Amino acid sequence: MPTRPNLSDIARQLGVSVATVSNALSGKGRVSRELGEAIRNKAEELGYIPSVAGRALSTGRSNVLGLVLADINQPLFPQFALNIEEAAGELGLGVLIGNSRGDPEEQERAIRRLIERGADGIIVVPRYGTRVTGHRWPIAVIDSPSSPDNTISADHFGGGVAIGRHLRELGHDRVVVVGLYSGSHVQTDRLAGIKAAFDGQELPTIWIQDLERERGPNCPLGLVDFVKEGATAFACVSDLHALRAVTELQHAGLAVPGDVSVTGFDDLGWASVVAPAITTMRMDMKRIARLAIKHILSQLDDSKFEAPDLAELADGVPMELIIRQSSGPAPRTRSSTDQAAVPVRSE
Amino acid sequence: MPTRPNLSDIARQLGVSVATVSNALSGKGRVSRELGEAIRNKAEELGYIPSVAGRALSTGRSNVLGLVLADINQPLFPQFALNIEEAAGELGLGVLIGNSRGDPEEQERAIRRLIERGADGIIVVPRYGTRVTGHRWPIAVIDSPSSPDNTISADHFGGGVAIGRHLRELGHDRVVVVGLYSGSHVQTDRLAGIKAAFDGQELPTIWIQDLERERGPNCPLGLVDFVKEGATAFACVSDLHALRAVTELQHAGLAVPGDVSVTGFDDLGWASVVAPAITTMRMDMKRIARLAIKHILSQLDDSKFEAPDLAELADGVPMELIIRQSSGPAPRTRSSTDQAAVPVRSE
DNA sequence: TAATAGTGCTTAAACGCTTAACCTAGCTTC
DNA sequence: GAAGCTAGGTTAAGCGTTTAAGCACTATTA
16 A cells, blocks of 8 residues: 655655645645746655545535436436546546435435535436435436426427427327336426327327236237237337337337337437437437536535526426437328238247 | 534533544444443434545545446446445445546546545456556456456356357357457457357357448448358347347348347346347356455455455356347258248348 | 735644543452 | 552544635835
8 A cells, every 4th residue: 555645745845834735736825936836846746646535624525426326227327427427527526326226215325325425415316206305415316307306307308299200200190109117207208298299199108117017027018019000100218118119029020110110219329239220319418417517516605606507498408319210201001901911920 | 505413513412522432433442331322322313424534534544446437338337337336335335436438548547536536446347458557556357357457257258158058059050259349358258168169169250340440330240141151140249239130130031039049248238128038148246346346455454354265266257147039949950052041121 | 114015935723533542440359 | 458450431643635814024105
């Protein structure tokens, strides 16, 4: 264990006081140009690294943010983590991670642990529909504009509208919506947006969680039946479900997008490499991460940061439509007697 | 900003010294049962949370580990992060994340930043083939047994053998191997294992990165041609590539596993929900995470932890074969004249 | 020429915790 | 009944930083 040089090492070697060294390096107090130079050089020479602990103790700020992520099934995990890490890094902040395992109680404990560890503020990407309340610590919640405690998020509704319009423009009028769980505001908002693009008409909806409760985990979604009944597109609220849909349809011998279109959400890593590549909506993660951090920083009383105007973003950060191969023109409308013509492989 | 109670608050209210309170709560010094009780109760009542900064400054230990992850394209990211977070949490350690963006230099910087932030040790999941050297700080590298600086990892070679045997037992003898990049020890080890299962014979190999350099990113891998020439299975070194293969084959009208089998590696989150669900190899992440952390802890000079016997695990932590639907019996050997019979959709 | 202002630095306290060293009873022991 | 233990505390120093306050000059102003 090498022992790191500290301020007093520098001070001693230069015959000045510790305070002066501190001032010189932070650029705060009054130090002559030459001495300042000398101190900085010496610091460089010794490989001085400030002690965060010492600084934290003195200033009451750790310069560390806590990030609480729902669980391993949150497919956006890496993107959240890395974007926040990056945005934090730009401001000289570190990111401590916590895992809520998708359990509301664990989520509370995770927040607590991070606060104990000295996090100046917490960013929470909550479990579907979980509330994050009663904390007197600076917190930013990334969820969905319609969620009760939401701080900042993408415009999931608007994203739904965009993808709905896209399908409509391709001539689809028999669209089935696929979600995981109706308790998630993110999902219900996306879904509502899609419906809005179809003038608010009710669209047949598949909730995977309900289905799996009935038929067992990882069960087929029975999409082929919907196609037989005339569905021409599946609009999924996540690329994960889109992937599931695409493979299930292909596995059954249907062509995507030839026979039926599929769209997703979130532009997950692999969405562009599968065949067909998935048409999807992408969040502006970078911006969301920056806003979340700024929001926390503005809550720290001594902050030089002004709160981002969240009101202005009440609808959320706009999403971007990424058109790829999984969505195409609706097949010419099949007459109802024509249904049997859809090729379906038995196994 | 609520101001947290500290040791002296407790001490003052109870009329004892700060040292006694510290001793009582840590259970180290000598404190009578009754007073100990009283102190713990008071701490509870006031909602006392120890200050990590104070403790860190005093003990020289931050109880925080740094975790450096390659980049967003590292599909195992969430699993690494959460397993390490969990294993660390059990020991009262926090996890600070760093991002190397897949760049060796950035990786060095990330390590440095984490050390500056006071991390007691660093766990690195390096970019393919990157070396992690010259650090005097406790470090654990999770890579592959054959990598130069590897500390602990899964037995990728053994995993390759297992999946190779699995395919062989299913009657496959024309296997094509799919990897991303030959510079990754993880990948080359897996690949070598697969070959070993086929008595070391050379198997046709697709390196995706080479292919993409030629044909552009996200290009088709041309797998159908291999099938036409008699290949009955694709053994991919990652589920990501397996997914790409499955969809590409299905998209072309081939049945998986009816016409051709596909296997992956890593049991990524979605591997079980696609159709067909992907046969894969799973690492024992929990164990790897624990060993990595233990290894770091044992390097701290005052440690009560003894170093895990890494020599014993020189081959790596065994992997587990997860058989699902994407691998099946090899189709009856087609005579070479029979090749045209393979149904291939044009688009 | 005396008050004022600015410059460049030092002193000293504070942040919250840990820990070695010390003190004081009360108790044993021979 | 003096020496030695032990239990149960206290004192005080130290970890590395920041920062308000102070001090000794020199330069400026009226």
